[in-house]
Amino acid sequence: MPQPEKLLDPTRSPEAWFGAELRLRRKAAGFVTARALAVEVQVSVDMILKIEKGQYRCPEDLAPRLDAVLGTGGLFERAWAMAFDADKRRRDADTSTATVSDRLGHTLEGPILEGRTSSAATRSESVHRRAFLAIGGLAALAPLDLTRVLSPGGELTAPAKVSPREIHQLLDIANSLQTWDNTYGGGGLVSELAANSMRWAVTLLSVDCPSGIRPDFLAAVARLGLVAGASKFDTCDHPSAQTAFRIAVECAEEGKHWHLRAKGYSLLARQAVWIGEPDDGLTFAEKGLVRSDRLTATERAMLHTARARALARMHNVPEATAAVGAADEAFAARRPQDDPPWMTYYDEAQHNGDTAHALFDLAIGSKAYDPAQAEQRFRTAVNGHGQAFPRSRAISATKLASLAMHRGDPYEGVLLGREAVALSGVLTSRRAASDLLELGQFAANHPWLPEAVDLHSLVAATVQE
Template structure:
């Protein structure tokens, strides 16, 4: 008796999405079993089934044959580069960033701060009460009708892909991106925000296979790119790095095809920051440099954003001269900033954001090199904490935590403890693994001063907050 087919979950990983899409299109093309299709595309049945299950790396020469057999207009050829192109360089262990000197290893954060961890790939729908609570976060969600937002919050729901893209889908993509951006900055990328990021991105990728009138295509590609940036940012925040990387690359591809230079720059900035966070500063530097290609088309804020990414890469590499030079280039660009020239979604890159981002680059020097003066990093973090409003709570909390760690490492532990309690107050309810890791690192620094009651109390408070 034949075994039933394994149910595929496209939200598990980029490879799982690729395999799920392949199976759907194979069956839609009339190949109900794998054998005849495998012979048509000249691959073994075993390899084809493993690719569909997301457990085998698709050979680079296979996607063109898949597209030819399925009439998928280059979909699998384009997707291969985004899903498998970096597989040799970015293995599963790349999700673990390299610890800084003195950090040591730490278990994955859990507990109240993280709402019991990153978004689950379970097929169970979020509890209806929690969903209603989430829907009250912003009245902007109500503007998404006629799209059923509850479907985007349920991984088990198969979202409808229209035969042809219309202005309705473009408007929905834009509204989801705007709402998700706001909630992610305020609450972090975990919980229901994470579910919405994953499922809306899956829907957006599906829309790319639909027919789109030439007159709408630039706006449609721009809307997908914008959602890719926002969804990828949420996934990055909870260490779903494969999903985030795919979302960022989809965003860059769509931005380039649609000639949206501002979105392209932001996509490469995200790719740079993610690479730096996961321990590949060289790759981060490369992506930042890619973003600066044709910088004459970018606004001053965008140039500052990319130079800051360069600075953070050099900081991780402990290259003092290049870090300071990149921070200087970022400052020079920011001094020319004209907010009216920026696209609306770049409004976040204000003075507080610039100070926080450049301070992060200098922080690596101040913590990693005893001879480096930490004063400039401290002043910039202070300005960031003062300047961030409640709509950017995660950025405010993370800058405050880094400032506390800097003072704990290079200054007065008692002063650092006071700052640390403020950071804990700001970030204790965020669903952000990045914010949790920063707090955990602060606790490690505080542990070096265990004989000082203020530092010991802070360490205990952070441990209690992160405890399940």
């Protein structure tokens, strides 16, 4: 039997009040499940559930979409301004003059930080300070209580000093996790392994490290942070993913690793767009492009594509298409031999799939926008992704089917949709599942077509609640 919904306490915080009101209005509007509402407002069901429980602040641009779908006459847009806008202004003012370490602390607050005092951290103390800040934020990332694990009687025993051995371990773990994540998705055992590996990396951040190997050590932690964050992103555990990405960026910046920094900001941008915060996504992408002369052409293409996806979600057609053009221009100039090893994934199939996502949002958002270019790019991605990237292939196939179902031939959409379901069924990816649900909703818009009704049922049977 289904479990009864947990009672909400709207007096606990502004987020809790907003969430309780959202659940009340959702049900009043006839949306029995959070998933049904998530499909309509085009965000993940995980985001809706966390907003309702007061665990996640509703993105500002989501509030008017909730009003439009639920018919609440601007209630949530007004409520957002009253509940959160003053706090947002305060945080913006705080971070405008804060040091890098202080800014990281605002993001990664946790129990271990209670009672800490703000100070301008110097480079000599930055590794230890970042370690404490990271532990607070990673409490949600690790499956165990980090304060217990890192106590003298904890299960992990840190070395007295970081050595090349630990650096090699971190890199080996990162490379293995990336392979498993690409093959199986970020859920299940992969997610647990990523969390435990990141917990170990955070442990090492509080250990002395000889200056001669310190840059390599910071690069290894950053590399693992990117992989672990990507795994959590794939399971829609967005707070944990953002924590890992921010640790990666901070380590990359401190170690002056521009390539890792660029990848970190690209992932932060993609995640922000996914959770309905495209303005933040645009900011992250543009931060990544700072000193683009130090980046490879492939990395510039990756970041311009992130800009395009953010701009498309903001319904800025001219700038989004211009960003796609900039990404194409950079990609045409790429020299794979110049790229760091972790960028080998960004080949022609990946570039076409990523830029197609931006064009997909334009095509779905406006009937005046021609979907042909998005369709062509998704086809190139589906045909080009090899056996090592089944998730990327499945997601592109799903988007292609959705595009056909919504803007093209629904009969073709059914055929493409069945292929997409077959490709996605073996993955433990919440992102892939969310795209399938979107496809199922587009199929449900054709009740006169029995094959489309069957596809909707097939999607529902494939994606578990």
